[in-house]
Amino acid sequence: MKIPPRFLPCLLLATATVASLPAQTATKTVLPNNVPKFTASSVDLGPADPTQQITVTMTLASKNASGLQQFVSDIRTPGTGSYHEFLTPALFATKYGAADATLTAVKTFAAANGLTITHTAPNKLVMSLRGTVAAVENAFSVPIHNYKKNGETLRVNVTNPQISTSLVGKVTGVHIADFNFKSHAVMPLDPNGKTQKPVPLSISPHGLFFASGCFRNPQTITASGGGATATYAGNRYGSDITSGPPNLPPCGYDVADVYAGYNLWPMYNAGLDGTGETIVIIDAFGSPTIQADANTFSAINGLPALNSTNFQVVGANAGGNASWAGETTLDVEWAHAIAPNAKIVLEVAPTNSFVDLFYAEVDAIANHRGIVISNSWGGFETFTDSSLRGAFDFIMMEAISVGIDVNFSTGDYGDNVSVLGYADVQYPGSSPFATAVGGTSLALTNTKTKTMKFQTGWGNNITRLVDGTTGAPDDPPLMEGFIFGAGGGNSNVYTKPSWQVGTNQPRRALPDIAWLADPYTGVEIIQTISGSQYIEVIGGTSLAAPMFSGIWAIANQKANTTIGLGDAASQLYSMPSGSIKDVVPFNTANNVRGVLTDAYGTYEESSTTLAAPLAYTRGFYSALYQGASSHSWYDLTFGTDSTLFTKQGWDNVTGWGTPNGLNFVTAIANKK
Template identity: 35%
Template structure:
């Protein structure tokens, strides 16, 4: 194959990163030499409020908390209330999670083990991690190359293993990011490779061709019928208005036969207790040092840069499980007919409150931080593996259950009473959480976080005793 398949769409990883801290993502001033000296560099924080940076006054303050360097698995397990059960032996043992991406990092397992050792987590036992790859890999120019996917793959494996250290992981490396992804999806379903499948990639919007949607929808239908749960990241460009589109969710997350995982910005204190968790919509306002005083380039909060995908589908009608939970103001935003709304559930995704990963780059293993709904999806897949360990039968397609269990099973993600700002390490910009596009974060269901995030043991027990089987 030398080109993209007609009528199909290129899938892209749903990852996001903080700008390079060496230049702090600074926009160059029109002046050759700044008139005002930038403050000395600070550092990113291991917990909210650990370090601050000096910036032009915002909300009456000139000292603003720096963003989170990254969380490690134990911190997120504690935040989502699963650390105690994992320590007690409910680790996802006996459950297999499949992870699908294009290509395959040659150091995936060794990186995951080195990462686990770094953070005091259990490494893979023999046979706990397996791979199936579809070579020879191709379409690398169109798909941004193998190296462009390695961070995604590493994140997916380490996030699932971090949340469910006893679960088996079967990595599926597609031949490419186009039709190869469809082949990988079909392989997992035809061979029932796993009961839980994490997919951290997607398309921009839903305008990708009816033949491609029909093909993937048929795969998702068979998966649901066979008790396989498909989890997809909802996207990292919000409702795609930033890309020049009308508000829209991304496919495949908008398919009513998959579980769409949205994103949040999660802030933890020194003891790993939750300070707040709000919808992931992040804006940045760059600081201009070219004049007699440092000033913001635009009125706060500045420009929206990324956030959790979500919105109302123009392709799929409202599925029965969303009736009575999703408000009409969202399901009917495109007209009188009620339509599918994304996402269904959510977890941490903001790279400014991101997740540490360990990856070998150019022969050198190192620790870095990453975010995106590519983080949220494997986090939820790992939690679902923990929830599955003591069930009599697999969860399978989760949405009918997720919309039927009590609201107390979720931590409702809300807007904050006042804006929460953060500063860049190099004082190049001030950021604001939960601002920017046309989505909302509100009480109950919303199109940024769905029903919310898992509420610890309450969520796990609700899924354990739920009687539904698709």
């Protein structure tokens, strides 16, 4: 049929419009649950640039999917024939990887659609492809848009991807969206929003820096100005702002302080220090000065030096990201502090993208580089899709199968409502195949022995009482509210694992265990900044994860195994009394309270009013704190973690509590 010339422009326009849309055919199958939920509350900025490159990660069907699920369950369950009968990574791939026909089908599909295969996991369960946005849209019949959420712009598929008939039954998931993991390290804040400044090492040639006496006797302050007078009395937190070394404000613990506070000396005195074991630490970007910094840290704290026999870097340790350089420094120095004679493998991903950190994890597991993997990072679970989780779950199932424990920190913003506007948890920590590590605050006695005075679940609220600029009391007190705290809560997607008993929760619940994380009771690290070494205080569940990974390595030493004891999570729910120290609500009669008088009258400010918001908090500690940079006075609380709270037994801030040194490693070793 000849088309009249007057209709040609309309036909050309229609053809161009159809060509720009993803192909929709009756021969394709939709893969559900592959659009991240966060897009519903994000700003859609429109179509992504079709010429940009984007990576697609595909999860493949196991040749024995039901057998894999059963094996992972049995290997974690005492009394089954497979309990702790670990495989080699090669045998795992042979038994449970995808069939060769599946790998061939994906290669054919990629070539036909202009996509390049960039990675194939050695377990044969995950493959990644890369191509232009336009090619990916066409291959999977899906539009890809830019979405903005929390200041970050991400490319995300608008609808569920579709796969061709050649891949049905072979490919179980397709992850297209951009996804970047975030580090879980935080610095103590001078509550005007400024982090505490690092201190040059030269300030203290004797290696003594920050005050370890974080919690002091009650104090009273009075301030007048602006037509008001206020008096506040209660516990005091932090060293005086005019103090120098060894009492720099506010406070910070060195290695000896942590050993004493958590009663770790009996463990070390028994010769248990990680000898013969290897800890893997996975970070993004890395720090090119990490070995030099860690060795300065080790010299100051009396630890063995890191050298070519006990320290290895895998990947390009180029640095270039200040946040992740601090994370890397914290992870290496404090894994080394807890297990000083364990070897450390630092596996560095080139970026913090899902693809790069995922394949760093794959490499560590496939090569069985250690018996425990420490990960101090994560992302919001609602930002993931089923395919991203499926890929990560596959490699963590492999880790369990080959004897490796994979630990993830749970994040630093409690229930995450303050960040997202709704409750969420951190992934991969929320996976039932990971061990989720939460956080605590630690108070030491102000004695020579420095034993534990008390501990709380980590969570800080702040209220300004006196303006440091004017010296006048805030009238009324300035309620700044929740700052940060240990992540926890219930997964939005995972059902309750059979091994997670005693939580009284309907789904996979976080965390499983906890350790020191509060930056206001944080630890010292040594880091090179602009060419010079500095000491600073740091915290976050990024601290708890490498510390727990260190004691897990020691438990493996006690069990006399270099293959591994499998995942920690499933073993923590059946521990004997005394092996884990329960973290329960803590109260004090000296919580901060005050009296404020102005032209309208006199008002009593109760400790609960000043500590708000308290939500479900059942007990807390509050103290007067003067900010070093602002000179303002504050009421700083401990144990106030958004809507999360500690209680006797398992809770959503600290899990079962903190490891009790020698008792803990002995109990774990006995589970071998």
